[in-house]
Each structure stands twice: as structure tokens, then as C-alpha cells.
Amino acid sequence: MLDADMSRQDASNAPSPRDAGEPSAMTNAAEPLKLVIVGHVDHGKSTLVGRLLFETGALTEEKLAKLKAVSEKRGQAMEWAFLLDSFQAERDQGVTIDVSRIHFQTARRPYVVIDAPGHVEFLKNMVTGAADAEAALLMVDASEGLKEQTRRHAYLLRLLGVGQVAVVVTKMDLVGYDQARFEAIARDIEAYLAELGLRPNVILPISAREGANISEASAAMAWHRGPTVLEALDGFAPRPAPAFRPLRLPVQDVYKFDDRRIIAGTIAAGSLRQGDTLLFSPSGKTARVQTIETWSAPPKVEAHVNEAVGVTLDRQIFVERGEVASHLEDAPILTNVFRARIFWLDDAPLAVGDVVKIRINTTDAEARVQAIERVIDTESLAGGGAEQVKRNEVAEIVLRARSMLALDEARQSPETGRFVMSRNFRIVGGGVISMEGYPDQRASVTVRSSNLTATESDVDRDLRWRRNGHRGLVVWLTGLSGAGKSTVARETERKLFNKGLNVYVLDGDNVRGGLNANLGFSPEDRTENIRRVGEVAALFADAGVIVLASFISPYRTDRDRARQAAGDAFHEVYVKADLSICETRDPKGLYKKARAGEILEFTGVSAPYEAPEAPECEVDTGRQTPEESAEQLVAYIEQAAALKA
């Protein structure tokens, strides 16, 4: 019997039997809908789950008997919550400390319930449960109304991307099934959710303990004409997979177990086909899909979102974990700095300047907290700047990574636009990404022509410098509009010229009219503007000229790229003046226009300025006259331009 049975079932060397067609009994099972139940501590979440299990016939006789025994042993009537609060510790404290997953089924479809703890101490467990859910029940105790965790959980649902919420006002038996009480709570929660941009599918009154409005309408609440809990659940829609978005295949690993070199990963969005050209970011390498590999399954020519795939490529390129494969069009954003709305779960606060490990898709990177823009009070939804984000708080921050990252904005692609943070070997938070005010740097890091060979000149840099009697330099003046960059640059130019040095000023006035006439002021165009200036300035310096490049150049990354172009000839000068001073000066009336909303994305007002961290020279135009500043700069340049013996 054993052997006969084995040979019938053993398919390890044969094609999978899945094509042969399965018996129909259970094969068309709908996918279970993942449901999370959240709310303030003691607002009846576990009780509702217990009751749901009972009323949908999901309880085994054994479990029911065990529950009865445990309840009696503790001298209580049926305590439904015991079903989930299965840890001894929880039963004793009456607090759910972790996430349970329980299955039940209605006539319509199966459900997986994630019971999330309501105590503030256990927010990380709530996050663990809710992040996975397709829909949420937000529980509110009719006798208590909205509480701190009701609001915080609602906020986190929004942040985590759970868009479908039904509000369940429970313990109606404690308020005598009073309609007015229910409607008052319903108004409160609806108003709060509206501010978050969440609209509940339904708000309904129940008593889980009494079984009112769970599977059957309650006679005690005949005034309620809405659905029961089960009807509300069956009204939720499954989360559609992001099939029609651009392809994102984060590379998880590369396998060489045999003669195949397989790039493995799970498709996060979109689809790919055999023969497609894949672009790997951030490396920028491309190759075509030769095969989509399978084992014990029919061969594949295409693969879709959520499938764990392995592909071979038509040529050997070095690709490793962390790269994101896309098609050539609709590639992910490349950047090393981004904004994020985060939740923080670590005991130790997150402070400006802290370095955390982040993981986006399969990319691990270190990132520094460049700024904490605001910490949000989930009670009032107010929030201001702060030095740190404390445990269980929600905040908006700017993160800067050491390396270039391939990512998406969360609003475009939630699955690839979010990340987790870890510190000291623990996941301590998560966040969703926004690029507002920051450019996609893909254009500036992509080398489009690959068939170039640099020709070496017989006249090298040193010869030019020797004849000029000084080195060529890129002196890069950065600062806010109105800080006095151009004034100082022009004055410095005149003084150096009079001393017999080859000097030239590059500024907006002489590059925006020609070289960069096709660029505007969007983050991408600003980046491209600075990239071109950086390259031109480097050529000037190579030719022996001292270039004074005077540009706001608000992004640190852009200036770093200009530094790379010019190498050791680059000198960053921070022309420093407080925003308030610049705004008072306002030589071109631009601040006034920006404040009036006539100029969008104006640095310092509605677009970021990232001050240099370690400039070679700092000129404080807030304290010095332009003349003094120019003299300071001339002295600095004379020293930097001096030829070494």
C-alpha cells in the first residue's frame, strides 16, 4: 500500500499535476480576506472575535469546551475573549499582547482575523497586524466613546495603507441600546476619520457579549437599519493586486546552483515577459529576459505581480540583491534623499542626526535623519517641529542615505514606496515615501553614451597652471536667494582680476539665458541646471581659470556631484545669512511673490535649502559688509590658487 501510494503521488520527476485539473470540491476556495480589528484597550476587540467565531461555526467542539472550562474556572460567564487571549499572561492581565490570527468563514468567503492589541504599550504588535490587513474593524466602546488609541489606530490604518474601515460601536448593552448615544459617537468618529481622509464603509452598533447585530439584526436596536457585522464584512472588497502599474521586481538573490544564473525575486508590481528588456536600478544595467524558470510546474513566458520568480538574462551582467528591475520606461526614482511619514516604535527616541538602517524592497542602506519636520499629535492632528520622535509617535522626517536608492513615491506605488527602519538589530519603525521638493536624480547619474573614449591632450593641466601662475579652481558659492552670492562674487572677481588672475563668474544670469535656457525651476530642472554648471565649471578650471560659480544650489547631492566633476579643484563656499535677513533684503522682490504664492517651489519658502555640512569656507554676509566678505574670499582664493613649489 505504501509503495503503490507513493508512486501515485510522487511527482518530483514529473510535470506538476496541477494542469490535470483538481477535483472541484474545494479548489475554487475564495482567497481569505485579511481583516484587522483595532481600537482602544478594553473596547471589546477580542470579545467580538470570539463571538464571530462562535456565530460562524468556526469553533471546534474542543475549543468551545475548553473555553467553557476556563471561563468557569475563573468564575465568569462565557468570556469570548479567552479564545484569543491564549497566553496565560494575557488571561491574567486581561490584555491582548500580541497578534493572533484566526480563521472563519461566512457564506460569502473565508476570513483571516488579526486581533490587534489596544494597549499603547503594544503598538508594534498592532502595526504588525494592521499592515497586513485589507480591511479593518475599528472598535469603539459605546460607554466610553473615542479614546486615545481609537484615534492613533485610525491614524496608523491610514499610514499603513488600510483604506477600508468599518466602525463598530460595541457594548451597546451597557448604554441601554440608546440610539442618541450611538449617533453622537458615530458623528465624532466620522469627523475624525474625515480629517484623515478616511471614510468608513459603515458605522454600526453592536453588543458582542449579547450577540446583537453580529449575524442577526438586534431587536433591541430596531432603530438601526444598517447591516450586521457579518454583512459589513462581506461588503469589504479584496485588495486588488497592483497589476497595471509599472514593473517592479526587487532582486532578492542571485542563484548559481547549476549552469543557470538565476535572478530571483518577488514581483512587487506589474508584469514581465520573456524577451523584455529589464533595467536594473540603481546600477543602470540592462539585459533581456531569456527564460522565466520554474520547477515542477509548466514553463512560463510571463509572470505577474506577487509571483516569486526567477529569470535568466541574455547576457552576463553583475546584478545583486537590492537592485530593482523595471522596464526602460517607467523606471523607479533614483535619489539619496527623501521625505517620509513614519511611525516610531523604539524605546529610544529618534533624533536629528541619528543613523538608522533602512530597507526599501530588498535594498538595505544606512540613512541619517537630516530633519524632523514635525511630530504629529494624533489626538488633535496638530504638530510642529521637534528635535526627536519618541516611541509610538508619528512624524514627518527627511532621510539621507549614503548611497543612491531606487524607490517610488508611496502615493504612486505603495508597495515599493515604503520602508522599514531598524536599529540595534530590531525593526523600530516604518514609513511611507514622498519626494515633494526633491528631484529624481536618475537623469543626472545616468551616463547615456557608452561609446565615448576620452582623448588625452598633450597640454596638461599643470602646464596651463604654470603659465598662468596659479591653479584653476571651482569656487562654488551656495546660499539662499538674497544672501549676497552674486554681489560677493562680482566684487571678488573684480579684485582678483585686478591682481592679474584669470577669473570668471558663472551665475544664473549667464547660464540660464543660453546653456540652460531649456530648464525651469522644478526639482528635476534645478538638479540638471546645477549638473551642467558643475561640468562647465570643471572644464573652466581644467583650462586654468578660477571660476566663481554663484548658485543657490539648494541640494547637497547636487553640490556633491559638482565636487565630483571638479575633483580637488572644488571649493565650497557657504554664503550664509538667515532667512529673515534675506527676506528683508529681497533685492528682486522674489520672497514677497513666493509668500503670496505667485512663485512655486521657492527655496527657503516652499522648497528646501540644505546648508553645506563642511564647506571649505564660510562667508557670513549677515554680519559682514559685502566688501568685507569679498576681501575674506579673495584671501581664501589666493591661498587656494597658489602653486605648490
Add this chain to the structure above:
Amino acid sequence: MGVGDRVIPPLKWGGGAKNANVLRQATNPEAAAARRRAAAAILQPSAAAAKSADERAISLEIQTVKPGLSSLCRIVSIAGDVRARYPAAILTRSKGQAMTDLDELEAASIFILREAYNRFDKLAMLWSLGKDSNVMVWLAKKAFYGHVPFPVVHVDTGKKFKEMYDFRDRYTAEWNLRLVTGDCPPVEAMDPTLPPAARSAARKTAGLKQLVETHGYTGIIAGIRRDEEAVRAKERVFSPRGEAAEWDFRNQPPEFWSQYNTDFAPGTSVRIHPILGWTELDIWRYVRREGIPLVDLYFAKNGKRYRSLGDQDITNPVPSDAADLDAIIAELETTKTSERSGRAMDHEAEDSFERLRRDGYM
């Protein structure tokens, strides 16, 4: 660098909270109404503003308001069957078959196995020879295209059924597995305060600890499932253990967005649970679909079969006539008895399984 050096405007994106914040200060009702409209517009953009076909499908649904209900009980959203109203293509993909629930489970498990293989140098998979661990081995062969690139470990209590040892020998060869076995200490060496069956089961924990120490494994892949037992339901996919292999369930790391913590302090041993989210029925349906071989003891003989296979002396068969996969699946769809009902140790005391788990039991 001081904060004052930076001039960065506040975040505007996603807008709801900030706008609400600004508007909160206004007290007149018109402002409040405008605030609500603005906020609502964020979740429910016009069809034109929605970013994708998927989102459009949902937002259209959201606008379907059922008339005739009290204003507070509006069933907005998503009543009805989205799948029925929109071509399957919109919700899933343009061509090819939609993934079934088993496809989704398989893909999620493969992702976890690949994470484990990428992140742990000293990795091993527990192979108890039962249905769940055979599914795991099968999933590994899928994940790694016919290879199982880490050893499979059989912690041998010496009290398994003969059929199980036969099965082990056959499939070690057939599946080209690297098998590592380890013995367990005698029951007399176990905590005498545990009830008898739990005490006997604890031998396996001790045997595993020994094996892990001998081979220096840092990651152990185990085939537990959340639906087996309420305590297992609390587990994480990547679950760190302390130095003595104990499980600190009060202070578990968060786990979300399929981003598993795979960085651990040196010396941490980690349990990895690739089939945590499967149910018993999923396992059987997958076994049937894939044609995965199993020990014959699962199939009914003389009105009895084993639903779960442990040691001979602490595992009992359940009454059943289910002699093949279809019959087993049909049986499970209607049963109200739990899978582990044949496992003696689960029924001894309210917390005996929890105590076993805390000490490192699978």
C-alpha cells in the same frame, strides 16, 4: 550642525493632516465643512486623479451609495462583488490566470525561504517527516529550482513510526537532501514538573538544542502554522530566540509589509516559519495539487488515521474513513475537531503548550 542652519519648509504632501491642522483653528461651521470635503477628497479622488486602474476600480465602488439607509449608516464602499463587476483583468492581470489562494501562499513562503537563505550562513530546515515539513521541502525545491541548498535536520526521538523512518531514507535519496540527524536525551533528564506527555515532547526541544550547538546553526526553518494552536498563532515569521533558545513572547519584534527582520546580534538563534500563515486545509490542498508524497499513516486504515504525527507513544489516531486526499480534504471541510486533538500534551494543563513553546519547543 545645529538645526537653525537649515531652512526647510513643512511637509505638504498627503495634505490631510496638515490642512486639517491649519483649518482646525477656524471655528466657523463653513470652514469645518470645507475641511471635511478637502479631507474626503484625499481618499476619494476623482476617477481622473486616481493613479491606477486598480484605484479607479475601488474609487468608483466607493461612490456607490446605497439609498434608503440612515445617514450614519451609509454603506458606501465596496458593497457587492468587485470581481463580478469588473473584468478579472482589471483586478488581477491582463493575461494568464489569476493567482489562486494556494499560489499566493506558495509565493509568500518562497519569499521567506529566499530571505532566510540570503541572510543566514548557518541555516537548516527541520524535517519532521510530517505533511507540513514535506510541504516545506517542496517549497524549498520550488524556491531554489530543484535544489535544497541547506541541510534538512531530523531530530530523532527514536520513537517515530517505522513508516516514517522508511520515508526518510527514501526521500533523502530521491530529493537529494543533505540529511542531518540528532538524538534526544532521555525523558528522565527533562523538567519533572511538566505533565507526562509534555515532558516526553520536551525531549525534542533538548535534542534540537544539542544539534544546534553541535552544528552552530543560526537559522532554523520550522514548519509550524498559526492555526495549529492558539500559542503558535502569536508567532513571528522570523522569530529570534535568546541564548538558551527561549522565546520572549512578551517582547517580540514588529513584522509588517513583508519586511522581515533578518539582522540579529551575534549569537542569536532565529526560528524561521515559512508556512506560518497556512491552514491545515491549505496544506492538504497543496499536497494534492502538487502531488507531494506523504507517509501513509495519514490515510485511514480500519476506520482510523493520524491527523498529526508525533512520537508513537504520545500520538493517537483519530476515527476516520478518509483513505485518500480527496476524502481527507472533504473531512477537514466539515470537522469540528482540532488537528492536534491526537497530541496528548496539548490537553494536560491550560498552559502546558505555552510552557513548552517558551522553552523552545517547535
